[in-house]
Amino acid sequence: MWDVIVVGAGPAGASAALGALAADPSLSVLLLDRHDFPRDKACGDGIAPHVLDLLAGVGVTGLLDDWMPVRRFVLNRGAAGVDRELARPTWVVPRTVFDHRLVEAAQAAGAHLIRRRVRDLTIGSGPVAVDDLHARFVVGADGAHSIVRRELGVKPAPVALAIRGYAPTPPERAAAQVIAYGPGRQPSYAWSFDRGDGLSNVGYGELLAGTRPTRADLLKHLEELLPGATEGGESWWGHHLPLAGWNWRPQRGPVLLAGDAAGLINPMTGEGIYYAVATGLLAGRSIADALRAGSGDAGTPYRRRTSRLLSRHLRDTALVAQLSRSDRILDAGIRAASADQLIFDDLVELGLADGGLTRRLLRTILP
Numbered sequence: 078m079w080d081v082i083v084v085g086a087g088p089a090g091a092s093a094a095l096g097a098l099a100a101d102p103s104l105s106v107l108l109l110d111r112h113d114f115p116r117d118k119a120c121g122d123g124i125a126p127h128v129l130d131l132l133a134g135v136g137v138t139g140l141l142d143d144w145m146p147v148r149r150f151v152l153n154r155g156a157a158g159v160d161r162e163l164a165r166p167t168w169v170v171p172r173t174v175f176d177h178r179l180v181e182a183a184q185a186a187g188a189h190l191i192r193r194r195v196r197d198l199t200i201g202s203g204p205v206a207v208d209d210l211h212a213r214f215v216v217g218a219d220g221a222h223s224i225v226r227r228e229l230g231v232k233p234a235p236v237a238l239a240i241r242g243y244a245p246t247p248p249e250r251a252a253a254q255v256i257a258y259g260p261g262r263q264p265s266y267a268w269s270f271d272r273g274d275g276l277s278n279v280g281y282g283e284l285l286a287g288t289r290p291t292r293a294d295l296l297k298h299l300e301e302l303l304p305g306a307t308e309g310g311e312s313w314w315g316h317h318l319p320l321a322g323w324n325w326r327p328q329r330g331p332v333l334l335a336g337d338a339a340g341l342i343n344p345m346t347g348e349g350i351y352y353a354v355a356t357g358l359l360a361g362r363s364i365a366d367a368l369r370a371g372s373g374d375a376g377t378p379y380r381r382r383t384s385r386l387l388s389r390h391l392r393d394t395a396l397v398a399q400l401s402r403s404d405r406i407l408d409a410g411i412r413a414a415s416a417d418q419l420i421f422d423d424l425v426e427l428g429l430a431d432g433g434l435t436r437r438l439l440r441t442i443l444p
C-alpha cells in the first residue's frame with residue numbers, strides 16, 4: 078500500500094512526487110511510467126523562468142544552468158511583428174534532458190520509479206487500485222491521452238495538433254524564440270526556438286476542427302511560415318495538445334489530475350510545462366494536506382490551491398485566446414506589444430505562466 082501512486086513521470090508526475098515529498102518526506106510515493114528515462118516527448122522545449130521558480134520552491138535548483146538562456150522573442154504575423162528582449166530569459170531544453178533531470182530530482186527526494194504501462198484504475202470506498210497496486214491517493218499525470226482521466230469520466234478538452242523536429246539554427250534565428258502566426262484560423266503558428274547548441278526546435282501547430290491535417294500538411298505550413306525551417310530537420314514527431322478552458326475545476330476525492338492529463342495547455346501559446354509543474358506540485362501538496370487531516374478527499378484542497386493560482390489566469394487566457402481569433406484584434410495586440418515593452422511583458426506573462434489581463438492589455442485589444 079502506497080501513500081501516493083503517480084501515473085506518468087513527465088513534468089506533472091515528477092512535480093507531484095516532489096510536491097508531496099516536500100510537504101512530508103516520510104510519504105511513500107511511487108512513480109509509474111510506461112517508458113524508461115531519458116525519454117523523448119514531442120514538444121517545443123520552451124521552458125519559462127516561472128517553471129524554475131516553482132521548482133526552487135521545493136529545493137530543486139540549477140537544473141538548466143548548463144543550457145543557454147534565450148533573451149530575444151520575435152513574433153510575426155504578415156506585416157505585423159514584434160522583436161523584443163524578454164524581461165526574464167526562457168530556456169529551450171530537449172525533453173530528453175529536462176524530464177530526466179526532473180525525475181531524478183523526484184527520486185533524490187525519495188520517490189520510487191518503476192517502468193510500467195498502467196491499464197486500469199479502480200476507485201471504490203477504500204484504497205485506489207492501479208492495476209494490481211494500491212494507494213491511498215493517485216495522481217493522473219499521464220499526458221494528453223490520459224487513461225486516468227478516461228477512468229474518471231472527465232470529458233476531453235478541445236485539442237490542437239502540432240509537430241516538432243530539430244534542425245540546424247540559421248544565423249537570422251539564432252539566440253531567439255521566433256513565432257510566426259498563420260494567416261488562417263487561430264490559433265495556428267510555426268516556431269523556431271534556438272537551443273543554443275547549433276540546433277533549433279522547429280515546429281507548427283493548429284487547433285483541430287474538422288479535418289485532421291496530415292504530417293505533410295503540418296510540415297508544409299511550417300515551411301511556408303518560416304522558410305528554410307525544415308532544412309536538415311530530423312526527429313519529427315507530432316502530438317496532441319489538450320487546451321485549457323476558463324472553467325477548469327478539479328474533482329473531489331482521492332484521484333487528482335495534473336498537467337496535460339487535466340487538459341491544461343495554454344490556448345494562446347501551446348505552453349503546458351508551467352501548468353504541469355504548477356498543478357503537479359499542488360496535487361502533491363494537497364495529498365499531503367489530506368493525509369495529515371486523515372481525509373480521503375485531496376480534491377478539495379487541490380481545488381482551493383489551484384483556484385488561487387489559476388482561476389483568474391485561465392479565465393483571462395481563454396478570453397484572449399477567443400478574441401485573438403479575430404485578425405484585427407490579433408494584429409492590434411502584436412502592434413501594441415511592438416510599441417510598448419510593458420504590453421509585451423504582460424502578454425508574455427499571460428502566454429507563458431499565470432499572468433492576467435491588465436488594464437493596458439484590455440485597452441489594446443478591446444475596440
Ligand SMILES: Cc1cc2nc3c(=O)[nH]c(=O)nc-3n(C[C@H](O)[C@H](O)[C@H](O)COP(=O)(O)OP(=O)(O)OC[C@H]3O[C@@H](n4cnc5c(N)ncnc54)[C@H](O)[C@@H]3O)c2cc1C
Nearest residue numbers: 085087088089111120121122123195220239336337349350
Ligand atoms: C509539438 C508540441 C510542442 C509543445 N511546445 C511546448 C513548449 O515549447 N513549451 C511548453 O511549456 N509546452 C509545450 N507543449 C506542451 C507540453 O509538451 C506538455 O504540456 C507537457 O509535456 C505536459 O507535461 P505532462 O507531465 O502533463 O505530460 P507528458 O510530458 O506527456 O508526460 C506524461 C507521461 O506519462 C507517461 N504515460 C502515459 N500513459 C501512461 C500509462 N498508461 N502508464 C504509465 N505511464 C504513462 C508517458 O510516458 C509520459 O512520460 C508542446 C506540446 C506539443 C505536442
